[in-house]
Amino acid sequence: MVAFLDFEKPIAELQGRIAELRETAEAGAIDIDAEVARLEAKSQKLLRDTYARLAPWQKTQVARHPERPHLKDYIAGFVADFVPLAGDRAFAEDKAIVGGLGRIAGRRVMVIGHEKGEDTASRLRHNFGMAKPEGYRKAIRLMELADRFGLPVVSLVDTSGAFPGIQAEERGQAEAIARSTEACLALGVPLVTAIVGEGGSGGAVALAAANRVLMFEHAVYSVISPEGCASILWRTGEKAADAAEAMKITAADLKRLGVIDRIVAEPVGGAHRDRAAAIAALGAALADELVQLADTPRDELRAARRAKFLAIG
Amino acid sequence: MSWLDRVRNTIPFIARRDETPDNLWHKCAGCGQMLFVKEYEENQSVCPKCDHHGRIGPDARFDALFDGGIYTPLPMPAVREDPLKFRDQKRYVDRLKAARQATGEQDALINARGVIEGKRAVVGVQDFAFMGGSMGLGVGAAFVAGAEAAIAERCPYIIFTAAGGARMQEGILSLMQMPKTTVAIAMLREARLPYIVVMTDPTTGGVTASYAMLGDIQLAEPGALIGFAGQRVIEQTIREKLPEGFQRAEYLLDHGMLDMVVHRHKLRETLASLIDYLCVEQAAA
Ligand SMILES: [Zn+2]
Numbered sequence: 388m389v390a391f392l393d394f395e396k397p398i399a400e401l402q403g404r405i406a407e408l409r410e411t412a413e414a415g416a417i418d419i420d421a422e423v424a425r426l427e428a429k430s431q432k433l434l435r436d437t438y439a440r441l442a443p444w445q446k447t448q449v450a451r452h453p454e455r456p457h458l459k460d461y462i463a464g465f466v467a468d469f470v471p472l473a474g475d476r477a478f479a480e481d482k483a484i485v486g487g488l489g490r491i492a493g494r495r496v497m498v499i500g501h502e503k504g505e506d507t508a509s510r511l512r513h514n515f516g517m518a519k520p521e522g523y524r525k526a527i528r529l530m531e532l533a534d535r536f537g538l539p540v541v542s543l544v545d546t547s548g549a550f551p552g553i554q555a556e557e558r559g560q561a562e563a564i565a566r567s568t569e570a571c572l573a574l575g576v577p578l579v580t581a582i583v584g585e586g587g588s589g590g591a592v593a594l595a596a597a598n599r600v601l602m603f604e605h606a607v608y609s610v611i612s613p614e615g616c617a618s619i620l621w622r623t624g625e626k627a628a629d630a631a632e633a634m635k636i637t638a639a640d641l642k643r644l645g646v647i648d649r650i651v652a653e654p655v656g657g658a659h660r661d662r663a664a665a666i667a668a669l670g671a672a673l674a675d676e677l678v679q680l681a682d683t684p685r686d687e688l689r690a691a692r693r694a695k696f697l698a699i700g
Numbered sequence: 701m702s703w704l705d706r707v708r709n710t711i712p713f714i715a716r717r718d719e720t721p722d723n724l725w726h727k728c729a730g731c732g733q734m735l736f737v738k739e740y741e742e743n744q745s746v747c748p749k750c751d752h753h754g755r756i757g758p759d760a761r762f763d764a765l766f767d768g769g770i771y772t773p774l775p776m777p778a779v780r781e782d783p784l785k786f787r788d789q790k791r792y793v794d795r796l797k798a799a800r801q802a803t804g805e806q807d808a809l810i811n812a813r814g815v816i817e818g819k820r821a822v823v824g825v826q827d828f829a830f831m832g833g834s835m836g837l838g839v840g841a842a843f844v845a846g847a848e849a850a851i852a853e854r855c856p857y858i859i860f861t862a863a864g865g866a867r868m869q870e871g872i873l874s875l876m877q878m879p880k881t882t883v884a885i886a887m888l889r890e891a892r893l894p895y896i897v898v899m900t901d902p903t904t905g906g907v908t909a910s911y912a913m914l915g916d917i918q919l920a921e922p923g924a925l926i927g928f929a930g931q932r933v934i935e936q937t938i939r940e941k942l943p944e945g946f947q948r949a950e951y952l953l954d955h956g957m958l959d960m961v962v963h964r965h966k967l968r969e970t971l972a973s974l975i976d977y978l979c980v981e982q983a984a985a
Binding site: 549550551552553555556557558559560561562564565566568569571572573588589592593596608609610611615616619620621622629630633634635636641644646693696697699700 | 870880
């Protein structure tokens with residue numbers, strides 16, 4: 388059973404009643420099929436209705452849901468023969484960004500993405516998906532490697548932002564992000580990005596200056612977290628919902644603004660309720676984009692990417 | 701004009717508002733010394749006692765930098781105004797209006813062309829007084845326009861950065877200025893023209909993480925605060941006290957992030973010499 392979010396309380400209550408009924412039935416052997424079916428239908432409708440009109444702040448919570456699929460799951464789901472590659476060759480291996488070679492729908496690709504981790508131990512190992520300079524420098528190295536050997540790059544973005552720390556600053560967090568963005572823009576191979584969870588600020592855009600940017604239906608992508616924006620402009624983090632609304636962070640808004648190119652629909656109730664279906668939908672969308680960009684000349688890919696970002700505004 | 705100003709204008713011995721003691725004196729943010737505004741400004745807003753570099757806007761910067769204080773401001777490119785119809789406690793359009801009134805500028809980045817010790821250059825100056833120098837559509841478009849002007853005139857693009865980061869009121873569109881300005885730098889690189897960054901106090905956030913860190917040469921003014929993450933955010937995240945001088949220009953120099961920390965009084969000659977070395981068309985010999 389999934390962990391319910393605050394705004395899903397009515398659905399959680401219905402599910403609770405269904406569970407209770409089932410227990411009673413097992414104990415007393417009364418026929419409850421009709422009642423359970425009725426409640427299930429009601430619950431399903433409520434779930435569909437709720438998710439059809441999620442507020443931006445609610446989407447933020449869905450995007451951060453601990454059971455939402457993450458990089459490891461996507462790789463396991465639609466990247467065949469994955470060969471992980473590590474290290475920036477300068478300082479360290481940063482596990483907040485994972486990358487490697489693989490095949491998507493039979494095509495050779497370089498996959499790079501943020502990994503938040505799935506339990507306490509792995510979240511600590513991956514630093515909750517908050518990369519340090521060495522993470523971005525590894526990404527640059529892998530992008531350049533892909534470029535040399537003609538492999539399209541697929542990047543999956545899921546980070547609350549780049550790591551704010553003393554050593555990260557000392558080693559040039561800002562420079563690493565700037566160079567990573569520059570590396571994206573210089574690629575002579577296709578770069579396809581998917582914002583799969585949180586697209587947090589510079590730490591996200593460093594992997595997302597792409598030919599095509601896809602975004603999951605309930606993912607969010609923003610210049611600062613709603614809490615951060617609220618604490619600066621409203622002077623209290625408690626206005627995060629207002630900030631989320633005002634900043635226009637949802638896939639539908641970003642599509643309208645021309646910042647993303649394609650929305651990937653999620654299963655009813657969000658990717659975490661049917662992980663397999665969500666993973667398959669993303670794999671199919673990425674494969675489709677790779678087909679469309681295949682055989683595009685190097686100069687054309689670069690020129691199109693540049694023109695796209697020059698035109699945003 | 702207020703009634704007081706009217707009275708002042710008719711009575712010559714009452715000081716006008718801009719000559720009241722508050723404006724006659726400037727308290728140095730570095731050493732606390734009271735300084736004559738006139739002398740302070742004639743010294744390019746550098747404290748004569750402790751060398752603290754005060755923040756200066758585009759006009760003062762251009763005056764100090766270009767030969768004879770002569771330069772031509774470049775027109776500000778037109779951009780969409782308030783694309784998100786943003787409002788927090790105030791409407792963004794009202795904040796913009798107030799910033800324009802206070803600074804007399806259209807947005808937080810102004811370009812000008814002129815000559816520095818005989819070398820032609822296009823110079824962009826970010827104005828911290830305009831909404832914290834924040835980067836939105838206006839700043840992004842001005843940066844691209846500055847780079848394009850430099851390419852058209854076959855001269856370097858020199859940018860003086862000063863910003864608290866991205867302009868939140870323009871949401872994701874402000875974030876998109878990071879790749880957008882990076883494209884302009886790629887164009888300068890292909891044209892083989894120098895792109896020189898002078899970081900001034902403060903340069904943080906998305907501005908640092910894009911065009912401010914991509915210079916062929918990276919200069920900074922003494923004591924300038926330069927970083928990606930804000931100090932409070934870092935302290936809250938790691939729950940440690942920050943080291944002495946953290947995120948200051950000298951600290952970045954020590955950590956290999958800058959070529960030089962240059963005193964404001966030495967910027968003109970430093971830039972001229974760099975142009976001479978890097979801009980083949982303008983080399984002396
Ligand atoms: Zn002083």
